[in-house]
Amino acid sequence: MGNGYKMAVLIKQVPDTSSAAGVNPDGTVDRARAKRMINPFDKYALQKAIETRASHGGEIIVVSMGPPPAMEVLVEALEYGADAGYLLSDRRLAASDTLATAYALYKTVVYLKDVDIVFTGLQTTDGDTAQTGPQIAERLDVAQITYCETMEIVDGRIHASRIIDGGIQKLETAPPALITVANSASRLEHKKFTNVHMVKKLSRDKAEMEKRIRVVTLDDIGAEPERVGLLGSPTVVGKTWKLGEKGGSCKLFKGDKPSHEVELLVNAVASEGRGVEEFVL
Amino acid sequence: MSQYEDIVVIADQIQNDLRPITFELLGAAQTLAAKLDVKVRAIVMGHNLGSIPQDLIHNGADSVYVVDQPELAEYTTLTYRRAAISVIESFERPPHIALCGATTLGRDLAPRIASHFETGLTADCTELDIGDYEHKGKADPSKTGTYNNCLYAIRPSFGESLKARILGPWKNPQMATARTGALIPFVTDTTRTGRIVAIKVKFEESDFRVKVIETVRAVSDALDLIRAKVIVSGGFGLGGPEGFDVVSDLASVFKESAVGSSRKAVDSGWIPYSHQVGQTGKTVRPVLYIALGISGAIQHRVGMSNSGTIIAVNKDEKAPIFQFAHYGIVGDLYDIAPMLKEQFKKSMAS
Structure with missing residues (x-):
């Protein structure tokens, strides 16, 4: 393959719920105070693109949609080795559901022209739907491989394995294709010093950085504003409520002699008619 | 009409x-x-x-x-x-x-x-x-x-x-x-x-455009998580991939059992994603769910809280899992799990 593959990796900035900052005692997230991070699933997608470029050459363009702070994840992706970035940022995108988000990202991929492979994470940790990837593939009218674990390209054909319930499916297709990468795929390599150094230099030169990571609007990519945001979303969140707490009913065994506590516990399970007996060998 | x-x-x-x-x-x-x-x-x-x-x-x-x-x-x-x-x-x-x-x-x-x-x-x-x-x-x-x-x-x-x-x-x-x-x-x-x-x-x-070359069904004897009647799961508290030996060993005392895990254990590379229980993994509802070294974060909880009976083993008495487990033991899972195995055999085996 002469010029390698043109790859778009779609990444998202999500709240970091593993950190205490911005996580309320009831488990809800205060997005303004929460730490932000690259959606962890997207790192596996970026790694697949990096591996593909290492074997076949080509260009990795990271794409994100979100408010201006989402620039941070694009910069971080450059440190990991992406070649360029695009941030689709437009107030009219606010409150987009998966269908509207997929439309906007599809228009962005088309705007990039001649993308061979689109990589996405399997899902995000905040939306948690896994829908956007396949919805983009549908609009692009390309093949998709979701839950992808391994992938290589041989003679211009993509050979990939995908997780299915109860096993693995081995598939073959050709670009253009969209691949959503599972979090059991190979982990993202460490940042290379040269990339980190390059990004450090870039961040001191606003004009150069703006060339490397372009901020685009709906108008730039030719997306119809009525198909994104509230207007373009066929779903809305009607109501939210807290999951009921069942606290306090746990029978806790915490004495000094573990074997005795275990005996008490198992006997309690046995005496309370929980139907466990029939499954003990 | x-x-x-x-x-x-x-x-x-x-x-x-x-x-x-x-x-x-x-x-x-x-x-x-x-x-x-x-x-x-x-x-x-x-x-x-x-x-x-x-x-x-x-x-x-x-x-x-x-x-x-x-x-x-x-x-x-x-x-x-x-x-x-x-x-x-x-x-x-x-x-x-x-x-x-x-x-x-x-x-x-x-x-x-x-x-x-x-x-x-x-x-x-x-x-x-x-x-x-x-x-x-x-x-x-x-x-x-x-x-x-x-x-x-x-x-x-x-x-x-x-x-x-x-x-x-x-x-x-x-x-x-x-x-x-x-x-x-x-x-x-x-x-x-x-x-x-x-x-x-x-x-x-x-x-x-996409051809199926081969479909490999799970070769392990582990029953599909979703169909399992008993699930023994391990979390970050295992401390490493070898901890799943203890998890499997406890699971082996039960019929129709399977091994599950928390997301943290999967993200740490200790066990494949297919074992993950929780919001970004599988939702399960077995007769018995035993959680070893799982803190019980909401992401795990939503995937298993409908289990018939939940037993949790954790060092930390304040772990959220004790909020919704039916039975809990505070202690080192490496001590407790083998004891649970023996006690289940002793008390319940037919």
Whole structure:
């Protein structure tokens, strides 16, 4: 393959719920105070693109949609080795559901022209739907491989394995294709010093950085504003409520002699008619 | 006759074996259908389906639309997409609601169908209901109004201890995928009868862009998590991948058992993703769930809190898992797990 593959990796900035900052005692997230991070699933997608470029050459363009702070994840992706970035940022995108988000990202991929492979994470940790990837593939009218674990390209054909319930499916297709990468795929390599150094230099030169990571609007990519945001979303969140707490009913065994506590516990399970007996060998 | 169209359930089958989610979707669909006074139609796709259409009738479908063609012997996105869309488009009007499993099949297929119809799709629901909705949007006046008998697609909202009700009454079918183990399955009734309609689908060359080279079924003797009656799961508290030896060893004392894990253990590379229980893994509802070294973060909890009996082992008495487990032991799992194994044998073995 002469010029390698043109790859778009779609990444998202999500709240970091593993950190205490911005996580309320009831488990809800205060997005303004929460730490932000690259959606962890997207790192596996970026790694697949990096591996593909290492074997076949080509260009990795990271794409994100979100408010201006989402620039941070694009910069971080450059440190990991992406070649360029695009941030689709437009107030009219606010409150987009998966269908509207997929439309906007599809228009962005088309705007990039001649993308061979689109990589996405399997899902995000905040939306948690896994829908956007396949919805983009549908609009692009390309093949998709979701839950992808391994992938290589041989003679211009993509050979990939995908997780299915109860096993693995081995598939073959050709670009253009969209691949959503599972979090059991190979982990993202460490940042290379040269990339980190390059990004450090870039961040001191606003004009150069703006060339490397372009901020685009709906108008730039030719997306119809009525198909994104509230207007373009066929779903809305009607109501939210807290999951009921069942606290306090746990029978806790915490004495000094573990074997005795275990005996008490198992006997309690046995005496309370929980139907466990029939499954003990 | 109802003013609403029917409810469609897309059957989830692998190698002519209906997955448990299919019966759960049919159970939920029948409950919704009764509220709307409509019928439940199942769509099943595959090859040499044999008695499967009849099984669907016995398990809650009022009619079954069958696409039984060699091209569908193995699931691929594009062939199943073509077949499902063709069947739905053969109906006079779009169904009121369409449901899929939130399985590796449903999560692959449903978004393509929803995108094709430009309709809403809610992922990974744990409850489904019917109700009214008043939309008071200022930004989108074209949608404002009161809508009756909408699908309430209810799902835990991300990594948070909230549930959200998602609505999309503006366009039919209103679509949702549901997690395995969350909905109550239809109670099989072999006296039920219903119409079985064979549909022949015309594929296009482009539907075969992805070829299945090989399908490898799980070779391990570990039972599928979803079907397991007893699940022993390990978390970050195991301290390393070798900890899963202890988990498996405890699981070995139970029939129909499987090994699960928390997300942290999967993310640490200690065990494959297929074992992950929780919001971004599988939802399970075994008779017995034993959690070893799992703190019980909300992300894990939503995947297993409906288990019949939950036993938690954790060093930290304040771990959230003790908030919702039925029984807990505070201690070192490496001491406790082998003791649990012996005690279960001693107290309960037949």
